[in-house]
């Protein structure tokens with residue numbers, strides 16, 4: 001721990017870190033318990049207490065050690081795993097299967113996910129129809145609340161959503177950390193434009209076919225959530241595509257490259273969030289006066305968001321997801337969280353603290369429900 005403390009310029013004393021954690025402590029207590037802890041079901045109370053402590057301990061250590069990514073990643077990965085667990089568990093309980101039938105589609109009984117949003121815009125504007133088979137006002141798939149939450153998170157975090165809010169990003173983030181050194185060292189950064197091509201393709205095909213084509217044909221996360229019943233050559237082909245993309249882009253390539261390849265090369269929501277990076281108040285900034293161009297940050301960036309040319313130009317690219325890995329790795333502390341309009345190298349502590357508070361709170365709000373439900377389910381299995 002001492003080594004960690006020595007290496008970072010953003011660490012705080014124990015007391016100061018506790019003080020910074022206090023607002024998070026109070027807000028998470030309120031939304032996890034409603035202000036009134038309920039001890040009538042011990043398993044449920046223990047699940048809430050565990051998640052409440054987990055969230056606040058991680059946030060405390062972000063301040064105490066000055067490191068961001070390693071504590072962010074713990075919650076982010078648990079979030080992705082627990083969401084899949086909760087979804088699969090619900091599917092099995094309600095339908096006794098992970099697959100859904102045509103009747104489920106007609107009855108709008110499909111869980112809604114934020115990746116559908118870019119596909120819904122054109123059909124909603126031009127045909128006034130919501131092409132996803134979910135309910136707008138409630139039930140299994142509450143589209144309206146999801147769209148509002150996503151919109152707020154996107155405007156505030158931009159592509160930071162991909163490292164702090166996304167339900168699935170923790171999958172390839174987790175696999176990208178398995179090996180210490182990459183087997184594949186170089187993939188052209190031109191591939192990072194691929195999500196824009198996917199976005200244009202799914203927006204147009206969804207508008208023409210009046211169906212969410214990304215969900216129906218491409219989404220790798222169908223492999224760990226829900227998918228159409230295999231009853232024909234078409235549905236078997238879809239299942240094959242989901243499994244291949246999950247195996248290739250979410251498991252194999254992240255392990256071999258140490259990069260988040262599904263998020264970097266496929267996800268259309270990543271493209272939307274990249275554009276949103278143009279308007280968000282928070283950025284990652286390079287202080288050219290401190291940087292010695294060692295390119296350590298380029299090496300560790302999991303999203304191909306930094307190139308040597310970006311470093312020489314003193315500007316992080318729009319692809320940045322604000323994960324903090326480069327901030328943690330920089331030996332000169334030359335790369336840091338910043339606020340638009342404030343020059344790099346000034347108000348570093350204030351900018352980092354404000355960004356951490358906002359982004360971590362988003363992640364805590366998005367993830368708490370599914371993590372509590374997963375712990376609760378596991379506790380009931382054990383006791």
Ligand code: SF4
Nearest residue numbers: 291292294295297330
């Ligand atoms: S790790 Fe730091 S010093 Fe090295 S190139 Fe990146 S910003 Fe500059």
Ligand code: SF4
Nearest residue numbers: 301320321323324326
């Ligand atoms: S530039 Fe830094 S903060 Fe942005 S995605 Fe890369 S490692 Fe994460």
